[in-house]
Amino acid sequence: MPLTKKLLFLFMAPAVISFATQCYSMPDDNWQLDDTPAEMSDDEEIALGRQVDEYIRHQFYLETDPEFNAAVNNIVQKLVAVSDRNKLPFTCAILQSLSINAFSAPGGHIYLTCGLLQFAQTEDEVAGIIGHEVAHASLQHASKFYHEVMEFLSHKDEGINSATNLLLLNSHLEEFEQDADTTGVLYAQKAGFNPNGLLNFLERHLNLIRHKGLFGMFGMSGHNSSPTINSRIIHLKEYISTLEREK
Ligand SMILES: [Zn+2]
DSSP states (O other), X not given: OOSSSSXXXXXXXXXHHHHHHHHHHOOOSSSOOOSSOOOOOHHHHHHHHHHHHHHHHHHSOBOOOHHXXXXXXXXXXXXXXTSTTTTSOOEEEEEOOOSOOEEEETTTEEEEEHHHHHHOOSHHHHHHHHXXXXXXXXXXXXXXXXXXXXXXXXXXXXXXXXXHHHHHHHHHHHHHHHHHHHHHHHHHHHTTSOTTHHHHHHHHHHHHHHHHHHTTSOOOOGGGSHHHHHHHHHHHHHHHHHHHHHO
């Protein structure tokens, strides 16, 4: 999620939760659930992703400039090629929004805003961002998150555990973010990009958010908050130092 809002799945979390809720309350012939909530199959993930993608494409104007799209998709394909789930039909859409944001939907759909691409200073930074989103798909975060939401729903009537489980769910979202950061950096490096791209981007983005915060222009929350980006930066620096030691 990142670069800016409840990063992890700004759109994906609500979509997965509503999907899980639907499955939980009205299982039908297509979505058989047994007592143990299972993770999503690839086909289920792709089907859910298609629905989310349709929704997002109705909510935003897409940037249609062919050269701009080709340049971004070229980076996407390089990262997908070195990823662990390169058979997934990845797509990347550029949204006409000035906010600085990137996010993904299940099934390999990636979205970047024009604001993010304008803010990025190098191809390595863009590759760092895209690597993070490709990593969410490769690490099957949609499916894992779905599984956890199902677990949560199946225990929600037990009352006392609900709050604890919700906190656990939230902490897992943060873990997903950090895992997507490190795996994405690895993909960027394997694809021939500078592995510091994401770190450089996040540091400049954090400066911008703090600067804006200083003048009280607007409030930030969730994954876009400076503490969250800051903890990602610290985690990334540690990881990149281990990559450099291994050289
Ligand atoms: Zn993320």
